[in-house]
Amino acid sequence: MHIPVSIRHEPTIPALKVDYETDMLRSKSEMLEKKMNIIVCIKQVPNTTDVQIDSETGRLKRDGVESIINPFDEYAIEEGVRIKERVDGRVIVVTMGPPQAETVLREAIAKGADEVVLVSDRAFGGADTLATSYTLSLAIKAIGSYDIIICGKQASDGDTAQVGPGIAEMLNIPHVAYVKKIESIDNKSIKVERMMEDGYDLIESQVPVLLTVVKEINDPRIASLKGKIIAKKAVVKILDAAAIGADIKKIGLNGSPTQVMKIFTPPQRAGGEKFTGEARDVAAALVKKLSDIGIV
Amino acid sequence: MTNSIKVLNDKCSGCGMCASACPFGAISMTERPEHAKKFKLAVMDLNKCTYCGTCVQTCKFSAIELKKDTPRSAVDKSLYNGVLVYAEQRHGEIANVVYELLNEGKRLANKLGASLAAVLIGDNIKSKSQDLINRGADKVYVCDDPVFIEFQDDPYTAILTQLIEKERPEIILMGATNIGRSFASRVAARIHTGLTADCISLEIDNETRNLQQTRPAFGGNIMATILTPDHRPQMATVRHKVFKGAKVEERRKGEIIDFKFDFQTLINRTKFLGFIKDTSVAVNIDDADIIVAGGRGVGKAEGFKLLKELADILGGAVGASRAAVDSEWVPYSHQIGQTGKTVVPKVYIACGISGQIQHTVGMSSSDIIIAINKDASCSMMQIATYALEGDMYEILPSMIREIKSVSRSD
Numbered sequence: 001m002h003i004p005v006s007i008r009h010e011p012t013i014p015a016l017k018v019d020y021e022t023d024m025l026r027s028k029s030e031m032l033e034k035k036m037n038i039i040v041c042i043k044q045v046p047n048t049t050d051v052q053i054d055s056e057t058g059r060l061k062r063d064g065v066e067s068i069i070n071p072f073d074e075y076a077i078e079e080g081v082r083i084k085e086r087v088d089g090r091v092i093v094v095t096m097g098p099p100q101a102e103t104v105l106r107e108a109i110a111k112g113a114d115e116v117v118l119v120s121d122r123a124f125g126g127a128d129t130l131a132t133s134y135t136l137s138l139a140i141k142a143i144g145s146y147d148i149i150i151c152g153k154q155a156s157d158g159d160t161a162q163v164g165p166g167i168a169e170m171l172n173i174p175h176v177a178y179v180k181k182i183e184s185i186d187n188k189s190i191k192v193e194r195m196m197e198d199g200y201d202l203i204e205s206q207v208p209v210l211l212t213v214v215k216e217i218n219d220p221r222i223a224s225l226k227g228k229i230i231a232k233k234a235v236v237k238i239l240d241a242a243a244i245g246a247d248i249k250k251i252g253l254n255g256s257p258t259q260v261m262k263i264f265t266p267p268q269r270a271g272g273e274k275f276t277g278e279a280r281d282v283a284a285a286l287v288k289k290l291s292d293i294g295i296v
Numbered sequence: 297m298t299n300s301i302k303v304l305n306d307k308c309s310g311c312g313m314c315a316s317a318c319p320f321g322a323i324s325m326t327e328r329p330e331h332a333k334k335f336k337l338a339v340m341d342l343n344k345c346t347y348c349g350t351c352v353q354t355c356k357f358s359a360i361e362l363k364k365d366t367p368r369s370a371v372d373k374s375l376y377n378g379v380l381v382y383a384e385q386r387h388g389e390i391a392n393v394v395y396e397l398l399n400e401g402k403r404l405a406n407k408l409g410a411s412l413a414a415v416l417i418g419d420n421i422k423s424k425s426q427d428l429i430n431r432g433a434d435k436v437y438v439c440d441d442p443v444f445i446e447f448q449d450d451p452y453t454a455i456l457t458q459l460i461e462k463e464r465p466e467i468i469l470m471g472a473t474n475i476g477r478s479f480a481s482r483v484a485a486r487i488h489t490g491l492t493a494d495c496i497s498l499e500i501d502n503e504t505r506n507l508q509q510t511r512p513a514f515g516g517n518i519m520a521t522i523l524t525p526d527h528r529p530q531m532a533t534v535r536h537k538v539f540k541g542a543k544v545e546e547r548r549k550g551e552i553i554d555f556k557f558d559f560q561t562l563i564n565r566t567k568f569l570g571f572i573k574d575t576s577v578a579v580n581i582d583d584a585d586i587i588v589a590g591g592r593g594v595g596k597a598e599g600f601k602l603l604k605e606l607a608d609i610l611g612g613a614v615g616a617s618r619a620a621v622d623s624e625w626v627p628y629s630h631q632i633g634q635t636g637k638t639v640v641p642k643v644y645i646a647c648g649i650s651g652q653i654q655h656t657v658g659m660s661s662s663d664i665i666i667a668i669n670k671d672a673s674c675s676m677m678q679i680a681t682y683a684l685e686g687d688m689y690e691i692l693p694s695m696i697r698e699i700k701s702v703s704r705s706d
Binding site for chain 1: 299344346349350353446474485491514515516517518519568574581610634636666677680682687692702
């Protein structure tokens with residue numbers, strides 16, 4: 001039977017007509033009904049697959065480098081959405097960054113977030129991990145109540161892993177880092193597996209709690225077409241320094257105890273010796289090298 | 297008042313040095329209509345600029361003006377003295393990185409003309425104090441209590457904060473381990489000071505006594521030297537294996553101090569329920585001197601048995617690229633790279649790993665890289681100290697035979 005293309009696509013359209021303003025208001029009343037509020041903090045980072053070194057200057061080429069959601073934060077968003085699906089709640093994704101960071105927030109909506117908040121102000125510029133933790137903790141307080149806050153283990157540009165625990169400290173709530181699995185969760189407590197170098201620890205924590213998650217925790221879904229359409233229309237709430245009631249001495253460069261003294265490019269690793277030929281000979285030559293330097 | 301940066305149009309020559317130097321891509325070069333395309337002009341994107349000052353240093357024409365607003369509540373730095381090493385223990389054993397911290401901490405303390413202290417937090421852990429003294433600690437603070445038997449952020453943060461507030465070290469060094477990286481940030485936030493993650497080099501500025509902390513950023517593509525100029529203590533987590541372990545000096549003299557702490561402050565909002573050991577590994581990948589790693593080119597789960605065989609006879613550990621983990625040939629705990637672990641072994645043997653940047657950021661600091669790959673043109677083969685072109689299924693068995701015969705003849 002011949003089905004016209006237009007008809008096949010039609011049924012999905014009406015479902016997309018959602019009023020996001022009232023949707024956001026509804027979230028306030030839901031908070032009162034003890035639905036779980038899940039806040040996910042994400043960061044916009046340069047896509048490192050694109051990072052190239054300029055051969056003439058030896059500097060990082062950043063022109064036209066695509067910005068993406070920090071890879072670890074993909075797992076944070078997915079885990080937030082999974083908790084929502086398990087216990088009924090709302091996922092609010094927050095990022096601090098320049099106005100362009102709106103793009104990654106829309107992506108988060110496409111992947112299942114309900115609300116997004118962009119914390120953006122010129123005064124936040126030059127923030128180190130302490131000032132960032134302070135700013136995000138205020139933004140989270142401004143959003144309202146929260147039960148679970150999820151961050152990726154670390155960002156792929158800074159690699160510090162410091163902002164998650166820093167936020168928890170500023171909010172005076174417990175945190176568990178390197179979470180690889182949530183075993184159980186309710187309004188009062190959560191049981192998680194914390195990845196360690198030699199295995200994993202089983203930790204129970206009070207709620208509210210902040211978790212930083214590793215890749216093993218889940219397999220993030222790909223944004224659906226429907227999600228992408230919702231994302232396009234979604235309202236991005238913007239909070240500036242005044243809106244979160246920030247102390248000007250604690251944000252941005254002024255609020256940062258650490259300062260960058262200099263930035264330089266490490267010497268590039270030069271290629272070494274090549275071995276080709278019969279596997280046996282190649283292997284023997286290498287073992288000889290290893291034996292010379294005392295490895296075998 | 298906030299920070300400001302601007303390009304002085306009359307001084308800018310349009311050379312573009314600043315634009316290529318900017319680590320944040322905040323400077324672009326535009327045409328100046330009045331110069332009929334002859335000279336360009338640097339333009340700042342203030343949304344990207346972090347006021348790091350790299351461009352100011354680069355500009356040969358003093359054409360960039362940076363005004364930093366620093367009404368900082370500076371602490372009285374003279375109240376802080378000495379270097380403190382967090383002597384991390386897990387299951388009653390001191391982490392290897394602690395010995396490296398003691399070695400480097402001693403060097404920094406000597407430069408400062410100050411003493412080196414270590415702090416042990418655990419249960420029934422006092423017996424380890426002499427070991428720390430033998431490795432260079434002048435003082436060991438012991439926080440010994442059943443509440444500290446397993447690592448939990450709340451009590452560990454509370455006790456370390458109390459010790460810092462009482463003893464006031466000017467520098468605190470911690471291992472960039474899961475434990476160190478989990479609670480160092482909490483401690484720094486509580487005492488409101490700077491913390492620099494994953495340092496690979498530390499130096500003292502003789503004049504200011506500032507600690508110059510160098511760390512990789514952007515996956516190791518750039519290095520940044522970070523200061524905590526106006527706050528004390530200066531806190532740093534340090535990657536393992538970048539410094540040598542301290543030599544043992546038997547029966548070295550030192551002071552062991554039972555730190556008296558306030559139990560009232562030790563709130564604990566988490567509960568430790570248990571530890572499940574990863575039995576699949578004989579050698580911990582983070583501690584391994586030799587890592588045999590496999591990638592997409594291994595092609596099948598069985599291939600990892602061959603890698604393990606080689607790792608076992610070398611006394612090393614097995615690593616993997618994301619491709620191999622995603623194919624479920626090997627568990628995630630073995631993954632090296634951007635979404636896995638960063639390792640710094642003496643020898644890294646990459647089998648069938650092409651060397652995409654997401655992988656190499658996790659291993660490019662290895663002393664020796666050996667690549668085994670059919671494709672001689674792939675990135676890993678280009679950066680390798682020794683690049684072996686060929687099939688790993690032919691080369692590895694030959695290597696294993698060869699190593700066995702070499703060790704027999706010893």
